[in-house]
Each structure stands twice: as structure tokens, then as C-alpha cells.
Amino acid sequence: MRKEFAFSAVALHITLAGCAIAPIQEEVTHVSTPIVVSRIRCETRDAIRGQMAAYLLLQEKDPVALAKANELRDRNIPYSQIDLRPLNSDLKTTIAGFAKYAVTYDFTFDGTITNNASASLTPTTTFGSGNRAFPLAANLDRSRQNIQTFRETDTFGDLLKKTPSDYCADPHKNVARNYVYPITGTIGIAKQLQDFLSLKVFSNLAGKDGPPTFTSTITFKTTIHGSADPTIVISPVVGSTTRSGGYGLTAERSDEHKLIVGFAAITSAMNDTQVAEFLSPGTLFQAPRGTSEEIASEKAVNESILRFELGRQSGPVIVNPSLLSLF
Numbered sequence: 001m002r003k004e005f006a007f008s009a010v011a012l013h014i015t016l017a018g019c020a021i022a023p024i025q026e027e028v029t030h031v032s033t034p035i036v037v038s039r040i041r042c043e044t045r046d047a048i049r050g051q052m053a054a055y056l057l058l059q060e061k062d063p064v065a066l067a068k069a070n071e072l073r074d075r076n077i078p079y080s081q082i083d084l085r086p087l088n089s090d091l092k093t094t095i096a097g098f099a100k101y102a103v104t105y106d107f108t109f110d111g112t113i114t115n116n117a118s119a120s121l122t123p124t125t126t127f128g129s130g131n132r133a134f135p136l137a138a139n140l141d142r143s144r145q146n147i148q149t150f151r152e153t154d155t156f157g158d159l160l161k162k163t164p165s166d167y168c169a170d171p172h173k174n175v176a177r178n179y180v181y182p183i184t185g186t187i188g189i190a191k192q193l194q195d196f197l198s199l200k201v202f203s204n205l206a207g208k209d210g211p212p213t214f215t216s217t218i219t220f221k222t223t224i225h226g227s228a229d230p231t232i233v234i235s236p237v238v239g240s241t242t243r244s245g246g247y248g249l250t251a252e253r254s255d256e257h258k259l260i261v262g263f264a265a266i267t268s269a270m271n272d273t274q275v276a277e278f279l280s281p282g283t284l285f286q287a288p289r290g291t292s293e294e295i296a297s298e299k300a301v302n303e304s305i306l307r308f309e310l311g312r313q314s315g316p317v318i319v320n321p322s323l324l325s326l327f
Contacts, residue, residue: 022146023111028222028255031184037107037152039175040187040259042168044103045159047190049079051197052095056087065091075173079160084279096275097266099157099285102293106260106301109148116142116250151301153294157278161285182220183257192216196263211267211293213300215260217308223254260304264296 026032049072056069064086071082084095118139169175178185196214199205205212227250268291270278277285 021144023113023144023253023255024146024148025109025111025181025183025255025257028111028224028253029178029181029184031181033109033148035169036184037105038167039169039184040105040189041152041154041159041163043174043186043189044154044193045163045168046075046174047193048098048101048156048160049073049075050190051193052098055094056091059091062088062091064088078165080165081281083281085276087279092275092279096270096278099155099160099274099278100266100268100270100291100293101156102153102264102291102297103156103159104151104153104260104262104294104297104301106151106262106305107149108256108258110145110256110258111147112143112145112254114143114250114252114254116248118248151298153298155291155294157285161278161283181222181255181257183259187218187259189261192261193263196265200265205265210264210296210299212265213262213296215262215300215304217258217260217304219256219258221254221256223252225250225252227251260301262297262300262304264293264300267292267296 025036029036053069053072056065056072059065059069065088068082068084068087071077072079084092087095116139174186176185192214195216196205199214200212205214227248274285277283
């Protein structure tokens, strides 16, 4: 089974490598970029529900909190149908605070295709008792690269209250893991969110000039390589010329999918109307765009790029002024 998979993967890759001019991720993952983004946003939405449920489960002596936690854990119940207003006032304030938390996703899809072709021919001529060879060789090397980058920003309230239930392919469960092209499956957002919230609550995570932030860079690289190297030999015949030769074909496709996730905690208080909108079933949560939390999450991602990406570049670096606008 593994041999068949390997052969199929190489064959597929050689086909793709030969026809693609500007390599894009969809050619190999067979998942469109909007679907990749929707899957990650849906995974984040589910992770938020899970963390809210985990917090309520800590209230072991509060039967209302435990009941609501179980509703949040049950993905067969849409968030829009869960009524969190029966929680006590302290829990309502804490849970409603999740609405203004923000997350920024910075995507980079980097695809490279390399096609190499080589050929050789060695005519051999007989001179008396000796031979003389005239080796000839030729090479054709080609490489194409395409880099796509883009960014999405959400508030937790928007993900939970404004994202339609049919936005996710299956609202009752996340997509499975994909071990060949992981960016198209579940990538572990729940763990990143759990670490952020744990650091904020228990480790005095703080922001320099704003809300506490947390960034994580997730990189997946997949390389498929295929080659063919036949050799041709014509056996010598008395009084004739002996010729030998061969040709080699090498194809390689390398895809690097990178996602930088930046979380920012709440920094501004919510008024009573916003709390009621977020906790009530069937109501829209009217959160303004461009909040201080959203700006902080984008700033955290930019800072991660400056610290860990640009520092690795050799030679002069050209920085778009928009990258520095948040500093």
C-alpha cells in the first residue's frame, strides 16, 4: 500500500510539475484557498467554545454553569441556540469578555517546482586496435516559484455569533488531520488558544502598550521528488561504430505552508447591551471593527515577522511601510 502511494504521489507530482507555470497550493492539495481559510476559522471557533466550556466546568458547585458547559461542548447544539444568561453575574462578565478577544491569521503559501532534463551520447569509433570516444552532453534546468500571502482578522464574538452555521463543511466536527498537506486539515488551534489563555491567567502574561498577546508560527513543508534515468547501449558489431547514451528527467515540487496566529486578550470593558447580545440566543453581537484587540493581534503578528523572518534575510531588506504602521 505504501509503495503504491509513493508511486502515485511521484507520478502525480511529475505531471503537476510539468504543466504548472506559477505553482499554487490548490494544484497539490486539491483544496481551494477560501476553503483552507474557512476550515481554520471553524477550528478556531470550535476551540473558543471548548475553552469557554472548560472554564465553566471548573465551577463544580454551580449546576447552572455545569449544564451550560455541557451545552457548549455538544457541537450538535449551535452556539446561536445556547442561552448563557442564567449564569451568575461574575460568570456572565467573564464569558462575555471572550467576545472582544481577537485573532489574526497570517498565511504564506510558497510553492516551488524544479524540472531538470539531461542527455548524453557517446559515439565510439574503432581505429585499428583501439577506440576513440566523443562524449556529448546537454542539460536543461528550470525552476518556478510562486509565493502568496494574505491576512485575516476575527474577534471571538464575530466567529461565534456572526459566522453562519453552514460556513463550516460539517458544523458538528472538525475536518480530519492531513499528514501530507497538514494546512488543509486540523492544525492544532485549540492547543495554541489553550496556551495563550493559560499564560494570561496563570503566568501574568502582559502587553507592553496594550492587551496581552500571544503568537505562534506553524510551518508545514512537503516535498515530492521523482526521477527517470534510462541508459541506452548499442552493442558493437565488427566494422561498425558503437554508440551509448542516456537521458535523465528529474522533477521536484516543494510546498511550504506557513500560518502565523496572533491572539490578543480583551482590554476594553463591555457595556450591558453588548453582554446581553453575546449571551442571548438568536441575537447578533454588534462588535465594531478595528478594535484595540484586533490592532494588538495584528501588531503581534507583525512583530513576530520582524523578529523571526526579516532577521534571517541576508543582504538589504525592503520593508513595506504598512508593516510598520502599527508600531
